[in-house]
Amino acid sequence: MLPEKFVLAERVLQVAPSPTLAVNAKAKALRAAGADILNFSVGEPDLPTPAHVCEAGKQAIDDGYTRYTPVAGIVELREAVCAKLQNDQGWDYAPDQVQVSCGGKHGLYNIFQAILNPGDEVLIPAPYWVSYPPMVQLAGGTPVIVPLKEENNFDFDPATLARYATPKTKAIVLNSPSNPTGAVFSLESLVAVAKMARDHGWLVITDDMYEELYYAEGKVPHILHADPQLKDQVVLSNGVSKSFAMTGWRIGWSVGPIEVIKAMNKIQSQSTSNPAAPSQYAALAALTGPQDFPRLLREAFIPRRAYFVKALESIPGVSCVTPMGAFYVFPNFSAYYGKSFKGQVIDGSVALADYFLGEAKVASVPGAAFGADAFIRFSFATSMERIEKGMERIKQALANLR
Numbered sequence: 001m002l003p004e005k006f007v008l009a010e011r012v013l014q015v016a017p018s019p020t021l022a023v024n025a026k027a028k029a030l031r032a033a034g035a036d037i038l039n040f041s042v043g044e045p046d047l048p049t050p051a052h053v054c055e056a057g058k059q060a061i062d063d064g065y066t067r068y069t070p071v072a073g074i075v076e077l078r079e080a081v082c083a084k085l086q087n088d089q090g091w092d093y094a095p096d097q098v099q100v101s102c103g104g105k106h107g108l109y110n111i112f113q114a115i116l117n118p119g120d121e122v123l124i125p126a127p128y129w130v131s132y133p134p135m136v137q138l139a140g141g142t143p144v145i146v147p148l149k150e151e152n153n154f155d156f157d158p159a160t161l162a163r164y165a166t167p168k169t170k171a172i173v174l175n176s177p178s179n180p181t182g183a184v185f186s187l188e189s190l191v192a193v194a195k196m197a198r199d200h201g202w203l204v205i206t207d208d209m210y211e212e213l214y215y216a217e218g219k220v221p222h223i224l225h226a227d228p229q230l231k232d233q234v235v236l237s238n239g240v241s242k243s244f245a246m247t248g249w250r251i252g253w254s255v256g257p258i259e260v261i262k263a264m265n266k267i268q269s270q271s272t273s274n275p276a277a278p279s280q281y282a283a284l285a286a287l288t289g290p291q292d293f294p295r296l297l298r299e300a301f302i303p304r305r306a307y308f309v310k311a312l313e314s315i316p317g318v319s320c321v322t323p324m325g326a327f328y329v330f331p332n333f334s335a336y337y338g339k340s341f342k343g344q345v346i347d348g349s350v351a352l353a354d355y356f357l358g359e360a361k362v363a364s365v366p367g368a369a370f371g372a373d374a375f376i377r378f379s380f381a382t383s384m385e386r387i388e389k390g391m392e393r394i395k396q397a398l399a400n401l402r
Ligand SMILES: *Cc1c(COP(=O)(O)O)cnc(C)c1O
Pocket: 043, 102, 103, 104, 105, 106, 129, 175, 178, 179, 207, 209, 239, 240, 241, 242, 247, 250, 251, 252
């Protein structure tokens, strides 16, 4: 026990731990007690890392790449990131505009640490990825939540966005395809966002983690398609965690204006130093080797996504926007709020997810974690058989509510 008068830092008291991890812990405890839990709460692909990538990681260890690397990451990997951006998008970046970090999450953390002063506001469209608001708070900034509407397919309404902008707005975060909704911003709304960013001098942070997991033709619309001249105000965040099933290797990167990247390197040099050297070589193999893995992931996900959406929409009162990317569905269950089961009232997404876990033995993530209490997130990075079984259980559990 800490001494009685000892207090932890204010900044820690401000933020809540990741709710997705909390659901996982509860599901694990039930499973350990013998329950047959179907887990739809996981945020990672269900395929293993491609073999050639694993081999490159092992080879790096055998070749003695077990020591410090440059703080920003090995130059070969930063060059590979630049080559990818050049080949895929025609965007010109130099390796010193790239920072490799311990996952995309760590890159985003470094960005906010590098740009925010107390009182600075960051626009975060909701539903949002759970980590953005606490990351902004931990950097001393203020998250400003901009609601997106289900009936608008979670796209921007520029007029709404304008209402949340203030003279203190410093940056906006765009995550498209989105975790949790799978929604993609339209080019028209990105044109409007780009204009506002230009007029007000905002930094635009694009979390492109799911760009390879896109279910329509062509490329995901991006703010740099909407306005290529905005490049000096855009920081790209990406990584291999989702597209190459490499969540445990912890490699992501940020690409943007040299001043921002330099500031981030200063922070990284005083915190983690370089990300693990063998992981960097594995990520290099992912970027420079065969590129068919993301396609395999997409092909595995497409039938599951179709089944999931159809099954959800067949439940009375439930609506579900078809995700255009990523591997989550985000159905609206609010028609069931206010109902109850054996005296337990379902007063929101936390209570409903809890009910699903206890009664249906299905683990999911309450929408409240993403700033959208009407919804629940299910991951379809799991087998079709489990999805079918899980949907049957959900239907039954909902039918049991009075
Ligand atoms: C998974 C994820 C990340 C980062 O993942 P890392 O494992 O840290 O590379 C970033 N943004 C979103 C929206 C994600 O879902």
